[in-house]
Amino acid sequence: MKLFDVYPLYEVCPVSANDVYVYDEAGTEYLDLYGGHAVVSIGHSHPYYVNRLKDQLNKIAFYSNAVENPLQQELADEIGNQSGLHNYQLFLCSSGAEANENALKLASFHTGKKRIIAFKNAFHGRTSAAVAVTDNQNINAPLNQQQEVTFIPFNDLEKLENELKKGDVCGVIFEPIQGVGGLDIPDDDFVTGMNTLCEKYKSCLIADEVQSGFSRSGNFFAFQQNNIKPHVITMAKGMGNGFPIGGILVHPNLKPKYGMLGTTFGGNHLACTASLAVLEIIKKDKLQQHAKSMETYFRTKAEKIKGIEIKGRGLMLGLAFNFEVAPLRKKLIYEKNIFTGGSSNKNILRILPPLTVQEKHFDRFFDALENLL
Numbered sequence: 469m470k471l472f473d474v475y476p477l478y479e480v481c482p483v484s485a486n487d488v489y490v491y492d493e494a495g496t497e498y499l500d501l502y503g504g505h506a507v508v509s510i511g512h513s514h515p516y517y518v519n520r521l522k523d524q525l526n527k528i529a530f531y532s533n534a535v536e537n538p539l540q541q542e543l544a545d546e547i548g549n550q551s552g553l554h555n556y557q558l559f560l561c562s563s564g565a566e567a568n569e570n571a572l573k574l575a576s577f578h579t580g581k582k583r584i585i586a587f588k589n590a591f592h593g594r595t596s597a598a599v600a601v602t603d604n605q606n607i608n609a610p611l612n613q614q615q616e617v618t619f620i621p622f623n624d625l626e627k628l629e630n631e632l633k634k635g636d637v638c639g640v641i642f643e644p645i646q647g648v649g650g651l652d653i654p655d656d657d658f659v660t661g662m663n664t665l666c667e668k669y670k671s672c673l674i675a676d677e678v679q680s681g682f683s684r685s686g687n688f689f690a691f692q693q694n695n696i697k698p699h700v701i702t703m704a705k706g707m708g709n710g711f712p713i714g715g716i717l718v719h720p721n722l723k724p725k726y727g728m729l730g731t732t733f734g735g736n737h738l739a740c741t742a743s744l745a746v747l748e749i750i751k752k753d754k755l756q757q758h759a760k761s762m763e764t765y766f767r768t769k770a771e772k773i774k775g776i777e778i779k780g781r782g783l784m785l786g787l788a789f790n791f792e793v794a795p796l797r798k799k800l801i802y803e804k805n806i807f808t809g810g811s812s813n814k815n816i817l818r819i820l821p822p823l824t825v826q827e828k829h830f831d832r833f834f835d836a837l838e839n840l841l
């Protein structure tokens with residue numbers, strides 16, 4: 469049987485990994501500044517994480533959401549402790565798109581309305597409503613185009629209010645730091661203004677923290693840079709360090725009803741254990757603070773390169789060049805053995821390493837860049 473060929477592949481085949489390194493069959497070591505797309509948070513194959521998963525697998529890996537699973541409450545408590553959002557409610561699922569799909573659905577259930585406001589260059593996933601609020605027509609099938617979505621630019625509060633005034637908007641979804649779109653960050657005033665306007669017009673504000681959440685930005689959630697209380701917060705990638713898990717945090721004003729949301733796999737024993745292990749390591753190794761200090765180090769080094777813009781925050785960073793970076797990324801992989809990320813803005817090289825990345829790893833990256841540019 470052939471694989472359904474939807475991914476253009478680099479000719480690299482990792483077979484093992486350790487912290488910020490991955491290794492191919494020949495034993496070649498690659499420095500992973502991509503984190504498998506911002507997924508690897510506490511480092512590849514972290515021994516504590518591996519052991520916790522092994523222990524859990526030996527006890528029970530899965531049972532359905534029809535029975536009690538205390539690991540879900542443990543995870544909710546620890547997310548509450550680390551984010552400070554103790555009074556929110558946790559619903560667990562298995563991916564970023566699913567988290568956004570549930571958030572959008574919840575906004576619609578709660579308000580009884582159905583139009584969504586999303587932003588230019590947004591990426592929210594590939595399921596029905598999530599892809600409809602993604603600003604890329606190429607990945608929207610005719611089926612997805614039946615959703616009512618209006619795209620507006622960041623930082624235009626007047627335009628946002630004009631749309632909300634129409635009274636049919638159930639939710640406004642935004643990425644506090646755009647990922648795939650190219651690391652743009654909405655202004656602080658705009659973010660607080662959005663929250664106020666959503667309250668005023670009875671729409672839900674949804675913060676998509678699928679990529680920026682779980683300490684990657686230097687805060688637990690990137691939106692916490694601003695004093696806002698989104699109605700729904702979505703999370704996934706860094707949550708499980710590679711184990712598929714996603715979730716939404718729901719504001720206390722939004723009330724649950726039996727059957728409103730559901731999933732077979734979401735919140736299973738292994739997924740909760742993976743995420744609990746991630747949270748324990750983030751806390752023990754102070755990875756949130758480390759993300760901030762590594763950003764400072766990265767910026768100091770990057771500022772020495774002429775003619776580039778440094779984008780993003782924490783360990784969700786990018787370098788915007790005045791040329792397309794695809795050939796440079798290839799050279800970084802094949803000649804320097806360094807993984808980096810791309811963006812829908814073809815001039816941006818993205819840096820999304822495990823949060824355990826150290827100065828010496830960035831030194832190696834900047835030496836490689838200097839050599840290739």
Ligand SMILES: Cc1ncc(COP(=O)(O)O)c(C=O)c1O
Pocket residue numbers: 563564565566568591592593594643647648676677678679680704705
């Ligand atoms: C901000 C954001 N939201 C949602 C998603 C979709 O997540 P998933 O691929 O787990 O469905 C992504 C994936 O890149 C993302 O970056």
